[in-house]
Amino acid sequence: MKNSVLTTEDGNANETSAEFSVVEEPDVTAPRGFRAAGVHCGVRRKRLDLGLIVCDVPAVTAAVYTTNTFQAAPLKVTQSSLQVDGKMQAIVVNSGNANACTGVEGEQDAYRMQAEAARVIGIPPHYVGVASTGVIGERLPMDKISKGIQELKPQKDISASDDFCQSILTTDTCVKKVHVTVKVDGVDVQVAGAAKGSGMIQPNMATMLGFITTDAVIEPSALEHLLRSTTDATYNMIAVDGDTSTNDMVIAMASGLAGHQALHEGHPDWAAFATAFHYVNEQLAKAIARDGEGATKLIEVRVTGAASCEMARQTAKAVIGSNLVKTAVFGADPNWGRIICAVGYSDVPVQPDNVDIAIGGIPVVRRSFPVDYDEAKVAEAMKHDPVVIDVDLHQGKEEATAWGCDLTYDYVRINSSYRT
Template sequence: MQPMGTAQPLGAENDLYQTAATPDITSPKGFTAGGVHCGIKRKRKDLGIILCDVPASAAAVYTTNVFQAPPLKVTQQSLAVEGKLQAFLCNSGNANACTGEQGLLDAFRMRAETAACFGLEEHRVGVVSTGVIGELLPMDRISQGISHLAIQTGKEGHEDFCRSILTTDTCIKAAEVSVVIDGKTVRIAGAAKGSGMIHPHMATMLAFVTTDAVIEPPVLQQLLREVTDETYNMITVDGDCSTNDMVVSMASGLAGHAPLTPEHPDWAAFRAGFAHVSRELAKMIARDGEGATKLVEVKVTGAPDVVTAKQAAKAVVGSSLVKTAVFGADTNWGRIFCALGYSSPLIDPEHVDLAVGPVQLVKDSQSTGVDEALARRYLEEEHVRFHVHLNQGEAEATAWGCDLTYDYVQINASYRT
């Protein structure tokens, strides 16, 4: 199980930040991490923590599923006190979702025991769980695991943490950039998990972003919400929206520059770097979809507005018929047009262009007559890009997903067995 690498940024943004060759969630000043096996899973690590030396500005975005799991409610309560966290505890293998009052008590217990073990105030601890829904947590095992984390957490804990949060993932997912703010180097690092039950408006995915930037909680919250809409909310694997997904960011402020706001002269660099980390994590989640063999990217340009562009991109990348066509390298572009047709009533059906990679298949909603063998060869590649031009305006959006394979059915048919 090897970590996924991060792609190099394209365009003018490349001058605003530098990507790290070996991403590490502990790279920003003040952060440590760890992960252990406590016995929720049979063998693999299943309990992890991110720690900060100081109370860090924090922000979070949560699933829109109405069956929101108890740990998310506990984290929301923690953040409501002062918008700061010093620790974030995550278990995998058990979602602690649909577990009633006992599930909520267990989530509070996780928070309290973590705070006591690390000498923190309870409201400065966040918790989250991921895994099977409807089962109570083995709290005695988790309690022992928390005490083990106190011994094993440190600057070398990046990989242990990343592995501790995985469920059906095939690899760890991490990204990191550095930017220059007021002449000082600022690092932004992220780690994530997610493979199935992935759909826009969050999913059974968790993402953690750390930085040593100086930024107040309300500014960080607004940034995280905006970037989430551009990245995590633009991926889909199977159309199912989970009960447990969360993106959380912690900023230690130890870089020592002037506080960041949209008015700061280096805000554009920080925002671009922050967005790059989240975008790369989102793409890794999409590529690691359960049973997937290909990353699918759909870029929609020429839309009348951003909403239409997003709706169109997500409809295409989420279509089961499109996903199976990509799996089979089938150039049946009618499936893409079908998805575009139900995505938004604002789309003009007479003037749509479509290309798969460098091969233009459709011009003004009519086949170009190109040799489909060219497109079929491109569809056999690991990263498949579709470009849809609506010829109606200047708005654009990009969404990511994966192909739909036989293995997806097999994995989910035996998820608990």
């Protein structure tokens, strides 16, 4: 479809000029070659807590990881394994325990998860990636996880996909999944994704895991570059609470079973595929921001008129990360002073007499000076989801968007009793 209004899973309509279609029932197993499973193994009390994605063939794979100095053991295992030949065939994931700051023993546990999953699937261990999410500083209950791995029976259907999506959640209130189809060389190519994330969310990823599956044929370097550039514009542009986790990872696997000519930046359909890929990741990132712990509203900060892309991104992230802005949104208080304050401390060379601000489409500041506006109308606009804040720097043509959520009483309640 071209120049169409697409309706996403959250019900929002979005204009797009890309030739792709959004699938109403997202399924990470829809791309050719993929299967999935999720079970309860006992890391958590009741909820599904162990998941698996399997590809029928070694898939071209790219990954990005947290910038936190204390990288969790599963990330180290996955990074090391992916360096062997740039391919993976499976990802095993547990929730409820991060296996972070667990020393040599934790790394051994991660390798054991990898080895046992590889044995069950019947593939070399280095073709299995490992991911964990949950409480930091506690050893994995490996007897429970080992038993659970034996029970994982990956299937290619929507219920198996949903079980996987459920198994990776922690404080999330809902699953996060997106799925599109796009034409490449006349062939329908699937791009699907699932993610988790709700707290410890800060630009340069978040306490989040993302899993992207596609049956596209794509050159390894092209997939790696596409994932990194997409991450910079999506997952690295969300914030909930200012904390960056030890376990963040996004991994993209391409089975190549669609059978078209290999995608690269010179391919005639590269732009269409790249846009579809970006859309999947942007929707996942927005879903994570909207589901921030205790959140009631998504906040979208759109910065225009920047002298550089980095200037736009840094300004947007400063505003979206401001606790004062977030609490003002929660209270529907049109306190634009908090917004311009965040712009001013964003460490970019902003011209202090040249900034425009609008809240919910209503101008409140022009050239850094307040304008007459109906405060009641702005307050009413701030009661709706999403709350859109526009900032025009009037210094260039670059722009960027960041996403976050309001900061509520429930955020404190959830995190004051996270382990209990």
